[in-house]
Amino acid sequence: MPIPAKAFQRWLHGIAPNTSTSDVCRESGIKRTTLAQQLVRGKVAESTVVSISRAYNVNPVAALAAFDAYLQLADTRPPTRSELVSQISTPDLLRAVLARSAADPGGAPAAAAPALDPPPHATSVKNWVEAIDDGELRHRVSAGTGIAPQNYSAQLTANRLAPELAVATSLAAGVGPASGLVATGLVTEAEAGWPAGARQAALDSLSDGELTTLAGDRLQTLGRALRRQEHDQEKTEKIWENLG
Amino acid sequence: MIEILQWSTLTACALVAIARIPSALRGKNRTLFYIFALMTLAILLSIEAPYLAIDQALGGVNVANLILRLVIFAAIFFMGIRITRGFGAPDAFRLIAGRIGMAVLAVTSVVVVVLFVMMDTGGSSVGLVAVAGQDDQDRDLVQYYGAAGRAYPAYVSLVLLPAMVRAVGSTLPTMVRIAAILLGVGSVAVALTLIFPFYPPNWGAARFVINYTAVLCYVFGLALIAFARVWSGRSGPRPKTSTAK
Numbered sequence: 440m441p442i443p444a445k446a447f448q449r450w451l452h453g454i455a456p457n458t459s460t461s462d463v464c465r466e467s468g469i470k471r472t473t474l475a476q477q478l479v480r481g482k483v484a485e486s487t488v489v490s491i492s493r494a495y496n497v498n499p500v501a502a503l504a505a506f507d508a509y510l511q512l513a514d515t516r517p518p519t520r521s522e523l524v525s526q527i528s529t530p531d532l533l534r535a536v537l538a539r540s541a542a543d544p545g546g547a548p549a550a551a552a553p554a555l556d557p558p559p560h561a562t563s564v565k566n567w568v569e570a571i572d573d574g575e576l577r578h579r580v581s582a583g584t585g586i587a588p589q590n591y592s593a594q595l596t597a598n599r600l601a602p603e604l605a606v607a608t609s610l611a612a613g614v615g616p617a618s619g620l621v622a623t624g625l626v627t628e629a630e631a632g633w634p635a636g637a638r639q640a641a642l643d644s645l646s647d648g649e650l651t652t653l654a655g656d657r658l659q660t661l662g663r664a665l666r667r668q669e670h671d672q673e674k675t676e677k678i679w680e681n682l683g
Numbered sequence: 684m685i686e687i688l689q690w691s692t693l694t695a696c697a698l699v700a701i702a703r704i705p706s707a708l709r710g711k712n713r714t715l716f717y718i719f720a721l722m723t724l725a726i727l728l729s730i731e732a733p734y735l736a737i738d739q740a741l742g743g744v745n746v747a748n749l750i751l752r753l754v755i756f757a758a759i760f761f762m763g764i765r766i767t768r769g770f771g772a773p774d775a776f777r778l779i780a781g782r783i784g785m786a787v788l789a790v791t792s793v794v795v796v797v798l799f800v801m802m803d804t805g806g807s808s809v810g811l812v813a814v815a816g817q818d819d820q821d822r823d824l825v826q827y828y829g830a831a832g833r834a835y836p837a838y839v840s841l842v843l844l845p846a847m848v849r850a851v852g853s854t855l856p857t858m859v860r861i862a863a864i865l866l867g868v869g870s871v872a873v874a875l876t877l878i879f880p881f882y883p884p885n886w887g888a889a890r891f892v893i894n895y896t897a898v899l900c901y902v903f904g905l906a907l908i909a910f911a912r913v914w915s916g917r918s919g920p921r922p923k924t925s926t927a928k
Contacts, residue, residue, distance in 0.1 A: 671854050674771055675915075678859060681769030682905060683712065683912035 441482035442506050448478075450488070450505055454495050467494035485509075485602040489625055499626050500617050503602075511606060515632045516615035523633070523641035525570035526622060528560035529657045535642055536654050555638050559624035562660070565595045567622035571612035579611040580604065599623065685891050686730075692895050692902075693726045699906045714761050715905065721758035725751055726898060731809045738807040745804040748811055752795050752832040759873075760788060762901065763839040766866065769908075772846035779842055791835040798828040826880065837877040840870035840897075858911035862904045869900030 455463055464471045467490040477483045485503060492502040504512035527535075534553075568576065581588045584607050594600050600608070605619025617631035629635065645653070700719035707716035727733045728751040738747035760779065767776035778784050802824045806813055815825040847867035851860050872893050879890055 667854065671856075674853075675855055675859060677771055678769040678855075678908060679912045681712070681765050682715065682908045 441477075441484050442488060442508065444478050444481045444483055446506055447483040447488065450502070451491065454492070454497055454502075463491060463494075467491045486625060499630050500620070500632070503620075508603060509606060511610060511616045514616055518615055518618050518621075518631075518633055518637065519571070520641045520644065521570040522567060522614060522618050523638045524645065524653065525566040526558040526560075526563055526628075527638055527642055528556045529562070529654070529661060531555045532642075532650070532654045532657060536651055539647060539650065555642070558621050558628065559598070562598060562657075563622045563624070564598045564600050564619075566657075567619065568595055568600075568608060571608075571614050571618075573612070576608065576612050580608050583607060583611060685888065688891065688895050689726070689730045692898055693723065693730065695899065696723045696726055696902050699902055702906075703909075712765075714765055715909070718758050718761050718765070718905070719902070721754050721761075722898065722902065725754045725758060728754070729809070729894075734809045735807050743805070743807050745799075745807060745811060745814065747807070748804075749796065749799045753792065755832070756788065756792060756835050759836045759839045762905070763843060766843055767846060770846045770850050770863070772843075772849075775842045775846050779839055784842075787838050788835060791831050791838075794831040795828060798824055798831060802828065830877075830880065833873075833876045833879065836873050840873035844870045844874070856911060856915065858907060858914065862907040862911065865900045865904030865907065869897045869904060872897035872900065 451463065455466075458466075460474065461471060463469075464474055469487055469490050474483075474487060477487060488502055488506075489499040492499040500512050500515075503509040577588060577591060580586070581591055584604060586604065591604070594604070600619060600623050602620060602623070602625055605623055605625075606616050609616045609619050615631070617626065620626045621628055621631045621633065628638070642650070696719060700716065700723050703712075703716040703719055707713045728737065728747055734747055734751075738745060741747055741750075763779040763784075764776065767773075767779060802811075802814055802821055803817060804811070804814055808814055811825045811828070815822045844867060847863045847870060850863035851867060853860065855863075875893050876890075876897070882889060
């Protein structure tokens, strides 16, 4: 649920007193019309709060935690290993597989790997939920928030998750509340308090077997999605051909 | 009210037919042009003033009504073929263009023609209302004739329906799925015409609404698919974000 405009105004006054709305927009790169619209509707988007926080050097997660709906964000628990691994992009995982198989066993470690792509990546939301799912997670989230299971799944498939759902998912899984916001790309790893290099360390801690299995799973999912897309494309072409 | 509905349906269908002329001239999906042209003719023949004018020119024995029935058969037959091919429903295609489908078409056509010949059809009258009023025998014949005329379109519609339901629930482009919804609603409407004799007599308006719902849904559904193609061609193939990289 987005943030009430009143609470937002109070917060804005706290971090940028005596600043006009147009200055705030210029500093934070938000379109004036967008902010005006959100204020008129009485609901301010979480991403607005994040952009303004960054412009005024406030931690966005801490800023969100100041609002009633996001009080839980004040709890800064470190991410689990599986969460960290879930936020490594598939190409990075595949590169790691290749780098390990190329490395001379027992010899000198290969040259330092290039930095991992920061989250979010193409399937980061779904991968994150799968990483923390104990099998009942989706059920608990939909029971707790009232979202229909198919709508929840649709968001995951589209690599999206509304911020309040991301936090609700974290809480239902008992992991750090800000992780979901990293997976959806609302905040960065650093802003969520993930230690620098944590994902690389998690990757390095995977055994060859774990890494290969994981990369294989990712490839299989990607292949299925691509095949489905190609299949749809073919069907659409056929419809065009006969009825276009 | 009904007059407005009739003329606007005619206009919509004629406009779509005209819009298909350029691609028909290029030889692309010419059948679609014929479908829309036949549907335009059918709507024209179901409106009182043009019906009377055309039927008078043809001798005033309601031959225009027979033509109307056969035109509808032809339009629905071609539409069934195109839609089942496009939406990839080989079973439904066989039920329309295969042996069973051709048999149903032949039987209903023959029944319609024979019943027409058996009636005393003198005196132009839309929907053969005046013919039905002549005596008991003609009234029954008009009933059977009407039922036979609705049977074939209803058969094709019911054959199309499962493929449309599948398409609506699929992951095809949104516009194609909306088109499938329209075609599905049109199919249901055509199927509902089958039970017209069981409607209360004062539901005359309902029959009109159902008939024109069917025509409008089919016309807009088919037009939307063509539009979707043009639209997708313009915006170019967009990669899905979920499988990017």
